Amino acid sequence: MLSRPTYTVLGSDPTNRKCRINCYAFQQDAIVTFQGWQYAAFCSPLPDVAEPLYVHLARRRLLEPPHDNPGGWEVLALTDYPQTVDDGHNTVQLGISPGDGTIHLSYDHHCDVLRYRYSCRDLALKPTEFTWISSHFTTTLDYLPGLPASHKPFHYVTYPRFCAADSDLLFTLRDGKAGLGNDHLYIYSSSSGRCSYLGQHLTGIQSNPYIHGLSYRSGRLHLTWVYRGFVHYDGWDDLADAKHKQQAGPNGAENNHDLCYAYSDGLGKTWKNGQGKEIASRDLGISTIDNNSEGIVVFRIPKRSGLTNQESQVVDLDGGVHVLNRSSLPVGSNNRSGVEAVHWRHYYKAPGDDGIWSEFLLRPVYGSTRGRLAVSKTGDVIIILPDAENGRVYIEKATKSSGYTAHEEVWSGEGLRGEPLVDLPRLENDNVLSLMVLADTKPSNDIDPGTRNVVVLDFEL
Numbered sequence: 001m002l003s004r005p006t007y008t009v010l011g012s013d014p015t016n017r018k019c020r021i022n023c024y025a026f027q028q029d030a031i032v033t034f035q036g037w038q039y040a041a042f043c044s045p046l047p048d049v050a051e052p053l054y055v056h057l058a059r060r061r062l063l064e065p066p067h068d069n070p071g072g073w074e075v076l077a078l079t080d081y082p083q084t085v086d087d088g089h090n091t092v093q094l095g096i097s098p099g100d101g102t103i104h105l106s107y108d109h110h111c112d113v114l115r116y117r118y119s120c121r122d123l124a125l126k127p128t129e130f131t132w133i134s135s136h137f138t139t140t141l142d143y144l145p146g147l148p149a150s151h152k153p154f155h156y157v158t159y160p161r162f163c164a165a166d167s168d169l170l171f172t173l174r175d176g177k178a179g180l181g182n183d184h185l186y187i188y189s190s191s192s193g194r195c196s197y198l199g200q201h202l203t204g205i206q207s208n209p210y211i212h213g214l215s216y217r218s219g220r221l222h223l224t225w226v227y228r229g230f231v232h233y234d235g236w237d238d239l240a241d242a243k244h245k246q247q248a249g250p251n252g253a254e255n256n257h258d259l260c261y262a263y264s265d266g267l268g269k270t271w272k273n274g275q276g277k278e279i280a281s282r283d284l285g286i287s288t289i290d291n292n293s294e295g296i297v298v299f300r301i302p303k304r305s306g307l308t309n310q311e312s313q314v315v316d317l318d319g320g321v322h323v324l325n326r327s328s329l330p331v332g333s334n335n336r337s338g339v340e341a342v343h344w345r346h347y348y349k350a351p352g353d354d355g356i357w358s359e360f361l362l363r364p365v366y367g368s369t370r371g372r373l374a375v376s377k378t379g380d381v382i383i384i385l386p387d388a389e390n391g392r393v394y395i396e397k398a399t400k401s402s403g404y405t406a407h408e409e410v411w412s413g414e415g416l417r418g419e420p421l422v423d424l425p426r427l428e429n430d431n432v433l434s435l436m437v438l439a440d441t442k443p444s445n446d447i448d449p450g451t452r453n454v455v456v457l458d459f460e461l
Helices: 424-430
Strands: 006-012 031-034 037-045 053-061 074-083 092-096 103-107 116-118 158-165 168-177 180-188 195-203 207-217 220-229 256-264 278-280 297-299 312-315 321-327 343-349 357-364 372-375 381-387 392-398 407-414 416-422 432-440 452-460
Touching: 006 037, 006 053, 006 432, 031 092, 031 424, 031 432, 037 092, 037 103, 037 432, 037 452, 053 103, 074 103, 092 158, 092 168, 103 158, 103 168, 158 207, 168 207, 195 207, 195 220, 207 312, 207 321, 220 312, 220 321, 256 321, 297 343, 297 357, 312 372, 321 372, 343 381, 357 381, 357 392, 372 416, 372 424, 381 416, 392 416, 392 432, 424 432
Parallel strands: 180 207
Antiparallel strands: 006 452, 031 037, 037 053, 053 074, 092 103, 103 116, 158 168, 168 180, 180 195, 207 220, 220 256, 256 297, 312 321, 321 343, 343 357, 372 381, 381 392, 392 407, 416 432, 432 452
């Protein structure tokens, strides 16, 4: 069992809105450690007011592991951009370019024009030389450096993500709408300070791909996703129609289907399926992966089977691929069958092109809240599963020594909300699990509803 975590508060989480805006599974690196400093991004109001919200960025210096600097967070608010739309899609995303120490943020999107800003060079490489103030960042931009604002995918953005790749930083986004969209890939060069467009790497045919994440390890970029089929509705082709911008629009998760996988050894310029066969490249004359690409489907999962979108993926120290999702389908011979309730599933592909996929049954799912995967310093896979109905979070461990077949619960806590986010580099390098989550505060009396904070729980493994 894990020992009791340390607990620090980043800021308040707004409770006056219908939709939560912090701690969503598609915030890939909202908390991340770089060169001994930890960074976290979230949306919060200023003190003593409920609206509007602003992007907040926090940092703290970590002492030698496994001990933290108690508290120690410096928090800045980017008050030149008020966030006013009550929509859970409109989160903030954080990325750090390893080569030049620039910090990148993208925020407030649900089929909107790109909103992006980045810092001066060396801010994360030489943090002690900089005070923690907003003037180190650009204003909100509607383009990436080196690319024009007229670039078409910048006009209809949802779900941006960052992913560090050697000294540079990858950036991805979806254009289009739920059930009818495509994913685009970019790379920020730390040497030039400019971005290049790598292309539309995922294309939806009467559907859109929902990725579980981007994972880069040892020169290989891994991608897993599900498709959401498109269901036509009145006004779907009206440019002024906004039904698809609702929190739960007309094309919902019941239309999700199939678990897919591909990888690239060329930073998105070429793509192969899990058997190592090239399926998209300039040489092939095929620029994108689409629904018909050979060998991409690794588990056939029909619509209305409980499959969600954008849950979690991680790549272990040996190159094995792990995916967290859920389903009501019977499972394989290694697990009990005949499951009717929706259960979480741990999908695992052993390393190499000959590595086979396995499926492991986890606990039942209560609610739609999504979980998280991470890899420890010793190579075990940590699985964080929220129980939205009861405000609890469970942590399980799948051990490397068992081939990830043995799963055990190692901690549970109550009064916790949202979709847990993990600092992946810190866990892998320091064996400290930093969990960013929402925490209820206790009401002072029967009338007081209490409040909610964005917090970080630190577990020493």
